[in-house]
Amino acid sequence: MAKIAVIIVNYNATELAVTAVNSVLDPARRHGGHEVSVHLVDNASTDGGAAILEKARIGWGDRVTLYLETTNHGFGRGNNLVLHKLETDPEPPEFVFLLNPDAQLKNDAIEQLATFLETHPKAAMAGARAYNPGDPNPVTAAFRFPGLVSTFAASFNFGPVTRFLRRFSVAIGAKLDTQKVDWVSGAAVMARFDVWRDLGFFDPEYFLYYEEVDLTLRCARAGWECWHVAEAEVVHIEGASTDVRTANAxxxxxxxxxxxxxxxxxxxxxxxxxxxxxxxxxxxxxxxxxxxxxxxxxxxxxxxxxxxxxxxxxxxxxxxxxxxxxx
Missing domain, CATH: 1.20.1280 (Monooxygenase)
Known part of the structure; x- marks a missing residue:
């Protein structure tokens, strides 16, 4: 069975982050027998995060490693804190699973994604299907790389032009079957640790946004694939930490x-x-x-x-x- 490190980076979504951790530790989920550890980074939250997480850690015990930071590192650098620590482990994990603090497992997505990567040796990354709370319809979680045409079409936002240029749209669609895509949402994505390590993990120049697109593009240029796995499901409250949401951005x-x-x-x-x-x-x-x-x-x-x-x-x-x- 593979070792899987779950990484959650929190900023001002602490109560949700506790729920995210609990969804992973739920004893009803066996994770396919894989050895799963949880690493929770708090990026100097101002919502009382440190105290809340210290209290929650009593119940979690040694199943969760807590990083209480005094600086907000952003998404990529926050994940890099854990990734570089795992790099020094004599037996690093085979897979890492990034889970947003405003997301939680809807089914045993960890098992589904790990099984997919084990059976698809060319895939470096696999992302889960995402749902809004209480909505049976999935939301967009798979994308094309952005370019000139998609940038113009999205900003112009005129129906006939948008439809004509649909094949260039960054967002592929919500109701997708399992398929190869350019990149997937960083809210719930599993990756091969050794591939990310060889590529240097996240580029620390990014504070927030585009860091997962950049890393996936580097994977693609190195010959690796990225997949959307419809069988793996999470619930995601988009933008709870940043207030930049698809619906109101x-x-x-x-x-x-x-x-x-x-x-x-x-x-x-x-x-x-x-x-x-x-x-x-x-x-x-x-x-x-x-x-x-x-x-x-x-x-x-x-x-x-x-x-x-x-x-x-x-x-x-x-x-x-x-x-x-x-x-």
């Missing part, structure tokens, strides 16, 4: 680190010229959406203060200038 102001991650992903993986083209596609799409929305009397989908924030934290770094704060 176009109507709120996005944080500076979102734009930084966006430009860094494109610049790192495709070069500065391509990143500037992607930026141009996004600006043109947003401008077109604003005009169409006003003409049609509808609400625009662009994030609030988009142009100023994108210039300050997206375009400036692409042009070799320092980002500026716009708080």
């Amino acid at each position: 176009g109507r709120t102001r996005r944080p500076a680190y979102w734009y930084h991650s966006w430009q860094y992903y494109f610049r790192k993986n495709y070069g500065r010229a391509y990143a500037l083209l992607a930026a141009s596609a996004w600006i043109k799409g947003v401008a077109g959406n604003l005009i169409l929305s006003r003409l049609r009397g509808r609400q625009a989908i662009a994030p609030k203060q988009f142009f100023g924030d994108f210039w300050a934290n997206g375009l400036r770094p692409l042009l070799g200038l320092k980002p500026v704060s716009r708080d």
